Amino acid sequence: MTSIVNGVKSDPSNEASATPTAPVVAGNGAILEITMVTGEIKEYDLIASELQSFLTWYDGRSNGADKAYYMIPKKNNIKPFLSRKEYIAFDKISSFEVKEYTE
16 A cells, blocks of 8 residues: 655555544533554543544554554442543554434
8 A cells, every 4th residue: 555645656555454434523422432452442531632542642643743552531339439531552552433413
């Protein structure tokens, strides 16, 4: 696969990525379903700003300009802890799906 960015054709690559380009509607929630390279599926219920933050990170990491991982705060089973966070490694993501809903 090759790409053209600013009129310049890239070298062939066997890697590809895609990110939804439609804007997330403010006020809506979404289920972010991430399929890991192991086949494991992770699911997160996010508000619009959290989803947009993930998409921005994913785009940045795809371009090599962001961290190798993304932190998602968990909203369930928090007690007795102050918080729970899951760190998702970019290179372990096979694909993801966004299921937007109206709150």
